Amino acid sequence: MAEFHDLAELALNREGQSWGNLGYWQSETEYSDACRAIALLLGEQAGLDRQSVVFDAGFGCGDQLLLWLEHFRVARVRGANLSRIQTAYARTKLAKAGFSAAATAIVQGDINDPEVWRATLDRNKPSHVLALDCAYHFPDRVAFIALAHKNLAPAGRLALTDFMLSDQHRTGSFTHRLLRWMLKRSHIAEANIVRRDLYLSQLQEAGFGEVRIVDISEHVMPGFARFIRTFRGSGKLGGSGPLKYAVTGRFLQWAHRRSILRYCLISATKTGR
Known part of the structure; x- marks a missing residue:
């Protein structure tokens, strides 16, 4: 059975790259560069350094692990990813780059399953949990936040990029019904898309403090939509790719123009034990 998260993004990348996120388009014009740019933002927001032990939740095809x-x-990376084909690809990519230990420290599995965390970490608590452009796809983002807090080392950092519902958006409207339909088609749980104040409360209730939320919508959503329009016209996408990305691009352009969704960079520090 085909997986929803597969290797389709390879067609968008330059040779040798396999990024799979929405990108940061403030100054970039190529997909691989924009994807790397948003990963750099996340790593900087998280405060990664040579002492960092990273658990990457939803690492895709492995490019961000190499970053x-x-x-x-960073000292070490571990991680879990739902897609079997992506996980196999990432392992091969890491091993070819000379990171064999990292290749064996990433697993395929559901990030909402406590056993996946337990098996991957083996009681070694990471200093950082990262989720680059994927948390909205998790079955239950609140449960993920709770697991991140439980498994992080004391004063550990959670950093992710994620969608939020705009404060201006009205639930119960026709536009909201369209949003719900698009979320379902995109394999996104409706409960994962909440307003900023609720998102902040969910982090605080899980035991996180020093929360920082930065709205980067302007440099993500319209940029990706613009790139997809141009790329589709080049005829480089085959199979189901053109329709999949055309729908995503138009949806993001619509959601941004109508102030329905915001795309944010989020970081928080674990408090307590």
């Missing part, structure tokens, strides 16, 4: 290792020079 943590090569650019930030």
Whole structure:
């Protein structure tokens, strides 16, 4: 059975790259560069350094794992990803780059399953939990936040990029019904898309403090939509790719223009034990 999260994004990347996020388009014009740019933002917001032990929730095809290792020079990476085909690809990518230990420290599994965390970490608590452009796809983001807090080392950091419902958006409207339909088609749980104040409360209730939320919608949503329009016209996408990305691009352009969704960079520090 085909997986929803597969290797389709390879067609969007330059040769040798396999990024799979929405990108940060403030100055970038190529997909691989924009994807790397948003990963750099996340790593900087998280405060990654040579002492960092990273657990990457939803690492895709592995490009971001290499960024943590090569650019930030983190001490170790571990992680879990739902897609079997992506996880296999990421393992191969890490091993070819000379990071065999990291290749064996990432697993395929549901990030909402406590056993996946337990098996991956083996009682070694990470200093950082990262989720780059994927938390909205988790079955239950609140449960993920709770698991991140439970498994982080004391004063550990959670950093992610995620969608939020705009404060201006009215639930119960026709536009909201369209949003719900699009979320379902995109395999996004409606409960994961909440307003900023509720998102902040969910982090605080899980035991996180020093929460920082930065709205980067302007440099993410319209930029990705613009790129997809141009890329589709080049004829480089085959199979189901053109329709999949055309729908995503139009949806993001619509959601941004109508102030329905916001895309944010979020970080928080674990409080308590």
